[in-house]
């Protein structure tokens with residue numbers, strides 16, 4: 001488990017991370033999302049003692065990173081895949097990690113296999129690796145000590161679609177075996193697919209956090225029906241606000257007017273049954289992580305949409 005409590009990081013008068021609190025739990029993949037410069041990397045660097053927080057604390061499995069006697073056995077870290085020594089081979093980098101952590105030699109070959117780096121690739125210098133190969137090597141280094149916690153900054157960066165699928169399966173399996181995974185990403189769809197819990201940060205502050213289901217379903221319900229006005233009246237008589245959009249919604253099946261409400265789809269279905277209105281569409285209004293992300297971090301986006 002990773003517990004971040006009230007972490008603030010100031011550089012002079014600039015607050016890069018502002019009172020950030022969240023928990024990444026065992027058995028779950030926690031996605032850490034935010035626009036460029038939001039404070040994700042700084043928060044992750046604070047977690048592993050590379051940056052000193054101005055205030056607040058982070059504990060990993062109940063202890064501060066600096067107090068871990070052999071940190072690689074407790075927490076696997078990938079912050080910058082390009083930071084590996086360019087003159088060493090992939091295998092050498094893993095051997096150094098294996099020796100440093102006091103692990104059996106065979107862990108090196110096991111890890112190369114896990115991340116699908118061939119023996120020929122492993123004997124090449126890292127300076128000649130593609131970004132995707134560096135990410136794989138970085139993930140191998142993070143995993144070599146068989147830690148319970150993984151902290152990965154943009155691990156999908158540079159991976160091709162098959163590589164992204166591979167990484168997703170790897171992290172899913174790791175979390176399903178009880179591990180704690182915290183990963184940051186700009187790839188919103190990737191987070192939407194892989195994460196169980198999501199923490200969104202903008203301008204150094206947490207703007208939203210919760211389970212993916214909670215966040216995505218917070219958007220209410222979208223309905224199409226044979227007589228939408230009757231359904232709208234019935235809902236309003238129960239004190240439920242329901243708005244009708246005559247132009248519909250391009251994401252929905254079919255055309256026509258759409259009714260939106262904040263309540264659960266099950267309740268809307270029940271009300272429709274009671275008033276004898278046939279529903280032609282009933283679904284949770286998944287705004288999609290991208291819409292939610294842009295909305296919640298609107299004040300911290302560099303680029304605004306051009307209408």
Ligand SMILES: Nc1ncnc2c1ncn2[C@@H]1O[C@H](COP(=O)(O)OP(=O)(O)OP(=O)(O)O)[C@@H](O)[C@H]1O
Nearest residue numbers: 011014015016034035036037038039040041042043
């Ligand atoms: N050593 C430093 N000195 C001054 N400012 C810094 C330092 N490190 C980070 N910052 C600033 O803190 C803010 C947060 O940076 P950070 O790298 O944590 O963002 P990020 O969310 O990881 O962004 P990205 O997605 O672009 O990597 C940025 O405005 C950055 O310029």
